[in-house]
Every structure is written in C-alpha cells, then in structure tokens.
Amino acid sequence: MGEILVLVDHAGGRIRKPALELLTLARRLGTPAAVVLGAGESAAAIAATAGEYGAAKVYVADASEFADYLVVPKVDALAQIAQAASPAAVLVTSTGEGKEVAARLALRMGSGLITDAVDVAPGDAGPVAAQSVFAASYTVTSTVTRGIPVITVKPNATGSEAAPAAGQVEQVTVAFSEAAAGTRVVSRTPRASSGRPELTDAEIVVSGGRGVAGPGGFSVVEELADALDAAVGASRAAVDAGWYPHTNQVGQTGKQVSPQLYIANGISGAIQHRAGMQTSKTIVAVNKDPEAPIFDLVDYGLVGDLFEVLPQLTAEVKARKA
Amino acid sequence: MTLRIVVCVKYVPVATGDRRFADDKTTDRESVDGLLSELDEYAVEQALRIAEASGDAAVTALTVAPDDAQDALRKALSMGVDQAVHVNDDDIHGTDAIGTSLILAKAIEQTGFDLVVCGMASTDGTMGVLPALLAERLGVPQATLLSEIAIEGDTVTGRRDGDAATEQLRAVLPAVVSVTDRSGEPRYPTFKGIMAAKKKKMRSLDLDDLGLDAAEVGLSGAWTKVEAVATRPPRTVGTIVKDEGEGGRQLATFLAEQKFV
Numbered sequence: 001m002g003e004i005l006v007l008v009d010h011a012g013g014r015i016r017k018p019a020l021e022l023l024t025l026a027r028r029l030g031t032p033a034a035v036v037l038g039a040g041e042s043a044a045a046i047a048a049t050a051g052e053y054g055a056a057k058v059y060v061a062d063a064s065e066f067a068d069y070l071v072v073p074k075v076d077a078l079a080q081i082a083q084a085a086s087p088a089a090v091l092v093t094s095t096g097e098g099k100e101v102a103a104r105l106a107l108r109m110g111s112g113l114i115t116d117a118v119d120v121a122p123g124d125a126g127p128v129a130a131q132s133v134f135a136a137s138y139t140v141t142s143t144v145t146r147g148i149p150v151i152t153v154k155p156n157a158t159g160s161e162a163a164p165a166a167g168q169v170e171q172v173t174v175a176f177s178e179a180a181a182g183t184r185v186v187s188r189t190p191r192a193s194s195g196r197p198e199l200t201d202a203e204i205v206v207s208g209g210r211g212v213a214g215p216g217g218f219s220v221v222e223e224l225a226d227a228l229d230a231a232v233g234a235s236r237a238a239v240d241a242g243w244y245p246h247t248n249q250v251g252q253t254g255k256q257v258s259p260q261l262y263i264a265n266g267i268s269g270a271i272q273h274r275a276g277m278q279t280s281k282t283i284v285a286v287n288k289d290p291e292a293p294i295f296d297l298v299d300y301g302l303v304g305d306l307f308e309v310l311p312q313l314t315a316e317v318k319a320r321k322a
Numbered sequence: 323m324t325l326r327i328v329v330c331v332k333y334v335p336v337a338t339g340d341r342r343f344a345d346d347k348t349t350d351r352e353s354v355d356g357l358l359s360e361l362d363e364y365a366v367e368q369a370l371r372i373a374e375a376s377g378d379a380a381v382t383a384l385t386v387a388p389d390d391a392q393d394a395l396r397k398a399l400s401m402g403v404d405q406a407v408h409v410n411d412d413d414i415h416g417t418d419a420i421g422t423s424l425i426l427a428k429a430i431e432q433t434g435f436d437l438v439v440c441g442m443a444s445t446d447g448t449m450g451v452l453p454a455l456l457a458e459r460l461g462v463p464q465a466t467l468l469s470e471i472a473i474e475g476d477t478v479t480g481r482r483d484g485d486a487a488t489e490q491l492r493a494v495l496p497a498v499v500s501v502t503d504r505s506g507e508p509r510y511p512t513f514k515g516i517m518a519a520k521k522k523k524m525r526s527l528d529l530d531d532l533g534l535d536a537a538e539v540g541l542s543g544a545w546t547k548v549e550a551v552a553t554r555p556p557r558t559v560g561t562i563v564k565d566e567g568e569g570g571r572q573l574a575t576f577l578a579e580q581k582f583v
Contacts, residue, residue: 011486011487012486016486070463070464070465070466070482070489070491071454071464071466072464075458095484095485096450096466096467096484096485097484097485099449099450099451099454100450100451100453100454100464100466101454102451103419103420103449103451103454103455103458104454104455104457104458106420106545107420107423107455107458107459108458110545111545112418112420112544112545112546113418113419113420113451113545113546114546115449115450115451116448116449128549132554133448134341134342134446135337136554137341137553137554138342138343138551138552138553138554139551139552139553139554140347140548140550140551140552141548141549141550141551142546142547142548142549143546143547143549144545144546144547145544145545145546145547146545147545179458179461179463182457182462182463182464182493182497183463183464183465183491183492183493183497184491184492184493185489185490185491186479186489186490186491186492187489187490188487188488188489188490189487189488189489190486190487191486191487191488200485204582228577228582228583246483246504247483252445252448253361253442253443253502253503260582261577261580261582271337271338272337275337275448282580282582283557283560284573284576284577286569286573290562290564295562296557297557298557298560298562299557299558299560299561300560300561300563300573300576301560301561301562301563302562302563302564302565302569302572302573303562303563303564303565304564304565304569305565308565308569308570309565309569309570309573310570311570312568312569312570312571313570313571313573313574314570315570316570316571316574317574317577317583320574320578320583321583
C-alpha cells in the first residue's frame with residue numbers, strides 16, 4: 001500500500017486532535033506519512049506524537065515563510081513532498097485554511113478534490129469519501145477519478161487511536177514559488193484559551209441561543225458545560241446579538257460540530273444552525289416553545305425554562321459525578 | 323485609473339426548500355426554487371462599498387449557471403452592481419469545483435480585473451475553495467475569509483478570523499478576496515435600484531466565447547465522481563418531556579443512562 005500524506009494541524013507548539021484522527025484514518029488507506037510545517041522547535045515533539053499515532057515517516061520543513069505568508073507556502077511544501085513521495089492520497093483537516101491549502105494543491109497536481117469528508121474508506125479505485133450535505137439531509141459518497149486524491153476530513157469524523165510506528169523524520173528544504181510571498185500575514189493574534197475543550201474537537205457541546213436572552217444568560221450554559229467538561233457553542237442569533245463570541249458560533253457559517261452529545265438551549269433550530277450540528281450523535285434540546293423545530297431532531301427534548309432547568313441539571317450532574 | 327472589480331455570485335437552491343439530487347447525482351437546480359446565495363450578498367455589498375470609497379470603479383457581477391441564474395445577477399444589479407456576465411452553456415452541467423474555477427478564471431480574465439470579490443462559501447456546496455482556486459489559476463494573491471476589508475491605493479488589507487488565530491493580511495492588487503458574513507450587512511435593493519437594474523447590461527457567454535473545450539468541464543470532465551447519494555435516515559423520534567419542576571433531574575437521569583455522566 002502507498003504512502004498517505006497527512007498534513008498535521010498544530011497550534012501553540014502542540015499537535016491538534018484532528019491531526020491524530022487523520023493519522024488514525026490514514027492507516028485504513030495505506031502507510032501514514034505526516035507532514036509537519038513551520039513548527040519551529042516543537043517539530044521534534046510533534047513528529048514523535050505523529051509517530052505514536054502511526055506515521056512511518058514524518059516530513060518536517062521549517063521556514064519563516066510558513067508563518068509570514070498565507071496558504072501558498074504550505075501548498076509549495078506539500079506539492080514538493082508529494083512529487084517526491086508519489087503518495088496514494090493526501091489528507092488535510094477541514095478547516096478554512098486546510099480547505100484552501102488542499103484546493104490549491106489539488107489544482108497544481110492535476111488531482112481531484114473532495115472536501116468535508118465525514119468518513120473515508122478504502123475502495124477498489126482509491127479512497128471513497130462520505131460527505132454529509134444539504135444540512136445533513138443527504139449522505140454523498142464520492143471518489144477522485146484523476147491524479148492523487150486530495151481529501152479534507154472534518155474533525156470528529158473518527159476517533160483517534162495510538163499505533164506506534166517508526167516516525168522516521170526526514171528534513172525537507174522547500175523551494176518556495178514566487179507566489180508564496182503574495183499575501184503577507186502582518187500580525188497574528190492566537191485565540192485566547194477559554195480553558196474549555198475546542199468546539200470542533202469536543203465530545204460534548206452545550207449551546208445557547210436567542211432564549212438565553214442576553215450575555216449574562218450564558219453563565220448558566222457555561223456552568224453546565226463545565227460540569228460536563230464540554231465546549232460552549234452559540235447560535236448565530238446569539239452571536240449576532242453580541243452575547244457570545246463569533247469563534248463559538250455553531251452553524252453553516254460558524255463551526256460545524258459532530259460531538260457525541262449536543263445540548264441546545266433556547267435554540268429554535270433554524271436551518272443555519274442545523275447545518276452545523278445535525279450530525280451530532282445524541283441531541284438534547286431545552287426550549288420553552290414546544291413547537292420549536294429543534295425538537296424534530298432530538299433524542300431527548302425538554303419543554304421548559306432553561307433558567308430553571310439548567311441550574312437543576314448542573315447541580316444534579318455535579319452530584320452524580322462527586 | 324478605474325478600479326475593475328469582479329464579484330462572483332452563485333444561484334443556489336433555497337435552503338429551506340426541499341433540496342435534492344437529480345437522477346445523474348448532480349444538485350437538482352430545476353425543480354427547486356433558487357436565489358442569490360445569501361453569503362454572496364456579503365461579497366456584493368463589500369464590492370459596492372469598495373467601489374463607493376474609490377470614487378472611480380466598475381463592478382461586474384459574474385456567474386456560471388443555467389438560465390434561471392439571471393435572477394441572482396438581477397439581484398446584484400439591483401443592489402448597485404454596474405453590469406453582469408452570465409456564463410451559460412449546456413456542456414457546463416455537472417462541472418466540479420475545479421472545473422468551475424477554470425470557467426470563472428477565463429471569464430474574469432476576459433472581463434479584466436484588479437480585484438475579485440467572492441463570498442466565503444456557497445450555501446449549497448459549502449466547499450469554500452473557489453477563491454483559493456481562482457487565486458491559483460489567475461496567479462494573484464488570495465486574501466480570503468475576511469471579516470474586515472479595505473483598499474488603499476494598490477493594496478488590500480483585512481482581518482481574517484482563522485480557526486486558531488486572528489490574522490491581519492496585506493496583499494498587492496490584483497488580488498482575489500473572500501468576505502465572511504461578519505463583514506457588514508448587505509443592503510436591500512431600493513425601488514430605484516430595481517428599476518435601474520432593468521437597463522443595465524447583462525452579457526451572456528458560452529464556452530466557445532471563453533476558448534474552452536466542452537471536454538475540460540461538465541460531468542465527464544470532472545476530476546471527482548459522485549458514486550451514490552442517499553437520504554439520511556430520519557432520526558428516530560425522541561422523548562419529549564414537559565418540565566413540571568423535575569425536568570433538570572430527569573434530564574440528568576437520561577444523560578446518566580447514556581453514560582455521559
């Protein structure tokens with residue numbers, strides 16, 4: 001079986017959870033080979049983690065271009081590595097940047113592109129990718145018919161399991177293209193950590209919407225989230241009203257999440273929101289309005305006032321965990 | 323020098339409608355009502371604001387789609403765009419994103435451009451890769467997923483709210499940009515705008531006009547293949563309980579049964 005190139009997503013010197021999932025998934029398709037770009041002094045530790053999760057080889061490239069310019073330096077590096085390694089497929093995490101890198105790489109290599117896969121399985125003619133489309137009302141399976149398949153995979157598409165492999169590091173010196181310096185990243189402000197799990201990675205997400213009725217109302221949502229060790233999400237209505245940061249928005253134009261458990265509080269369930277959470281495994285909703293469309297999706301729905309229900313639930317969860 | 327702005331727009335099936343696939347596994351664009359993608363309204367809005375700020379600009383709305391997509395162009399024209407280009411050819415049916423970027427790039431080159439403005443993604447395909455593909459094809463910088471954008475002289479700057487960080491970007495024109503739904507609320511067409519739109523020029527182009535061969539695009543020219551489409555099995559109807567004072571504790575019991583607590 002061929003090499004499966006995995007672009008390793010990292011931030012703040014640490015490998016991110018979706019990269020571990022990609023390495024786990026890559027093992028189904030071939031021999032995982034991790035690509036670690038612009039990690040500086042953290043590269044060795046990230047490469048070691050990639051090895052623990054099945055990377056036989058780890059291509060490491062470091063240069064200031066990766067931080068100083070947008071997207072293209074990473075495309076240059078991947079294209080150069082892919083040309084030398086002739087992989088059977090390239091996997092990238094489905095983030096805004098990941099999809100842009102994957103798209104330019106695919107075009108440059110003359111390869112077909114599939115984005116936002118929720119599953120990838122080996123097939124007779126290369127990987128078969130499943131996507132969840134039209135606000136998760138359809139599942140589409142696709143293959144790439146030309147070139148080396150480039151596939152972006154959503155976080156939480158699969159679990160992550162360690163499977164130690166050689167993790168042999170190969171240093172790569174990238175010859176950057178003229179286009180690499182096209183868009184300068186003048187400054188970068190890492191997102192302040194809330195101390196809670198990442199929204200897209202979390203096993204449990206607790207969200208608030210219009211029914212939370214103000215920025216102060218999110219405290220009951222946050223308290224439940226903390227009791228469950230969950231991430232906090234918000235509907236577009238709540239974000240547009242300025243009650244919660246946009247980085248926490250769940251929906252078509254925010255984050256698309258697929259946790260084991262999603263608890264929607266005071267969220268009616270507009271199509272915009274459903275598109276971002278409908279693939280969650282278990283869905284719970286708390287809403288005053290028994291007619292709210294969110295109740296069509298739920299495994300468990302509670303018609304009631306979230307300001308009464310959530311504190312009681314939080315106290316009970318804490319008591320049971322104690 | 324007139325600032326030449328091309329804004330790419332897409333005509334998409336209404337999200338609240340019964341979106342589905344046709345027999346050839348392409349998106350059904352005929353039996354479902356369509357409209358200008360909501361996310362492209364933000365692109366039109368930013369193109370117009372940039373044009374207004376520059377004082378000397380021409381904004382062209384561009385789409386690649388069947389006949390009905392004239393509605394989307396008409397909407398853009400009524401918002402204030404100066405002219406429209408509609409690439410329409412039966413052989414385009416079934417084209418994938420990479421093929422669509424080829425058609426758009428040819429049409430943009432033919433129109434002439436200093437700045438290409440796109441929405442962050444379409445509301446049907448939701449890939450969000452077209453702006454990057456256009457930058458790659460046109461050989462110009464991409465400044466994408468911007469929530470704030472400004473043009474000063476020959477430079478575009480903007481704020482990109484990324485997954486892990488917020489970035490300030492800078493690129494020299496010509497360039498391709500995409501804007502998010504945080505970039506500023508799109509204007510509504512005024513009555514005057516709607517009337518004026520009727521007199522604006524809408525140019526129609528086919529593949530020949532763009533020097534493209536039918537084999538490069540369409541379903542057969544796609545580099546990906548949809549093997550199957552299936553409706554997601556409806557979720558089994560869950561338990562709905564009315565809170566009578568014990569709702570929180572009952573919910574905790576449910577969560578415990580499901581092993582979440």
